[in-house]
Amino acid sequence: MPHDAPSTDNARTAWAALEPVHILVYFAPEAQARYSAIGLEDRATNYFAARSAAMGAVGPGTVAATFYNFNPAAVRSVIPRAWSTASPETVLEARNDAVDQALRRILGDGAVASEAVQEAAELARTAALAAADLPHGRPLFAGHAGLEWPGDPHMVLWHAATLLREFRGDGHIAALIDAGVSPLDALVTHAATGAIKLSFLRKSRGWSREDMDAGVRGAVERGLVSVDEEGTLSLTDAGRTLRSALEERTDALSVAPYAAIGATGCARLAELAESVAEPLKAEGILPGARKG
Numbered sequence: 001m002p003h004d005a006p007s008t009d010n011a012r013t014a015w016a017a018l019e020p021v022h023i024l025v026y027f028a029p030e031a032q033a034r035y036s037a038i039g040l041e042d043r044a045t046n047y048f049a050a051r052s053a054a055m056g057a058v059g060p061g062t063v064a065a066t067f068y069n070f071n072p073a074a075v076r077s078v079i080p081r082a083w084s085t086a087s088p089e090t091v092l093e094a095r096n097d098a099v100d101q102a103l104r105r106i107l108g109d110g111a112v113a114s115e116a117v118q119e120a121a122e123l124a125r126t127a128a129l130a131a132a133d134l135p136h137g138r139p140l141f142a143g144h145a146g147l148e149w150p151g152d153p154h155m156v157l158w159h160a161a162t163l164l165r166e167f168r169g170d171g172h173i174a175a176l177i178d179a180g181v182s183p184l185d186a187l188v189t190h191a192a193t194g195a196i197k198l199s200f201l202r203k204s205r206g207w208s209r210e211d212m213d214a215g216v217r218g219a220v221e222r223g224l225v226s227v228d229e230e231g232t233l234s235l236t237d238a239g240r241t242l243r244s245a246l247e248e249r250t251d252a253l254s255v256a257p258y259a260a261i262g263a264t265g266c267a268r269l270a271e272l273a274e275s276v277a278e279p280l281k282a283e284g285i286l287p288g289a290r291k292g
Helices: 008-026 029-037 043-055 060-067 072-076 081-085 088-107 115-131 139-145 153-178 183-192 198-204 209-221 237-254 256-260 262-282
Strands: 225-227 233-235
Touching (some): 008 088, 008 237, 008 256, 008 262, 029 043, 043 060, 043 081, 043 139, 060 072, 060 139, 088 262, 115 153, 115 256, 139 153, 183 225, 183 233, 183 237, 198 209, 209 225, 233 237
16 A cells, blocks of 8 residues: 555545546436437436446435435436336446447547556556445445446446545535535535536426425525525525535545555546546536537
């Protein structure tokens, strides 16, 4: 194990650089086409089924619990019906095929086998394997950690990015629960940072307007957010303190796997992952990305 222990900032930088590699699966046209081919037609079904399939044919309660800020009613509209259309094994195969096709198309066959991708894959895999020794209380991560590793370097990189993302995600949920932050609190305070629109979060997470309005009122009553005359949300001092504490706690709960590659490895992984992510962002399909 490297002697240069990584800081939470080192680990966060590496994770952030890997994030576009993982989330490609949710936006690439290859994914929608591949899921449609196995009978999963709509995006909600694709998302809930594909992300939870690593845990097996679980019920809606398990999916809603591990996804946290999605409306349980939206999950119930999809799960377990999706499993009668396609088994978890079939969904996972479709998911991997879609990622393989998308990465090959965007990066090119030469780039997916490049030394840079191979080096990034090995670094990310080393950290992900270290995470696999720490599955306790991380059910969604543990499901993905139990899957077989792919063989091609670009797919190793994607799978490792997925594991590290779900490891961090499970830790973030633990931080939310410990801080007494409900699913709607999490969404409302996120929107109040100005980073994303509340309307997008409401629709993408399956909540009704009435549900979200109630969530805003609750956050206002607890002094976490304020709302101006035009309906714009802003974090209060208490809200900013809460969000900052949540991020710090999430970082602290996510750093352990990166000790396997050290601070130097984190910096190198971030550098390599950013070079891989650049053409993915240029494709214009990831959140916040635009072609040109």
